[in-house]
Amino acid sequence: MSDVKLFTYADLEEHKSRNSLWLTIHKKVYDVTAFLDEHPGGDEVLLEEAGRDGTEAFEDVGHSDEARDMLLKMYLGNLNPAEAAKNTTTANGKAQSGTPAPSAARFLMPIMVILAWWVYRQYFA
Template sequence: MSDVKVFTLEDLQAHKSREDLYLLISGKVYDATQFLDEHPGGDEVLLEEAGRDGTEAFEDVGHSDEARDMLVKMFVGNFDGPTKSSAKASAGGSTTTSSSSGTNPLLFVVLAGVGAFLAWRLFLA
């Protein structure tokens, strides 16, 4: 059995600065500190989700398989506590089934446009 570190909500919230940023995605904790400057959507997106459950935001954007593979290198441990998805389930949640797989194409287009605009402005600066 491996010695995987287990994080609590307090542990997670202690790592939400630009110099030390952990993200919770699907019950797993990732150290995204070194990825801040490389994130295509900008560092603000990651900083906004730091210290809390960012699963919904991660899934809504529709990340590529390559992005999901990058998470493996950033993994630091598992989360021990309620997540947004477990809170919805315990609160009764919706019993309807959506035909989408949690992605919102319009949101992706908007974020891609914002990213392109910021990159364009960066190159002109």
């Protein structure tokens, strides 16, 4: 039997403040409270991801190996596999389960609309 502690999104929701800030990256749960003032990107970056899955934000920045090693000191346990399978979305549209929000679709949709409009004008107007 493993000694790794398992957490749920409800557990993470309880730790979304400056006084206690947890998040999950790659299905591992970290307490980043002590790192708030030291984070090179500012504390607001961590506060925005507080209490949920910060994998996409973490990977989008392209953190160094040193930054990844720092996570080892903040490790609390793993996200419960049943929770990791959930695909819940927050109010701002970010996926919590590690599934990336459809950012490419949001970028391509306006281009596709403009292209469709242009094709319509060229062939049907």
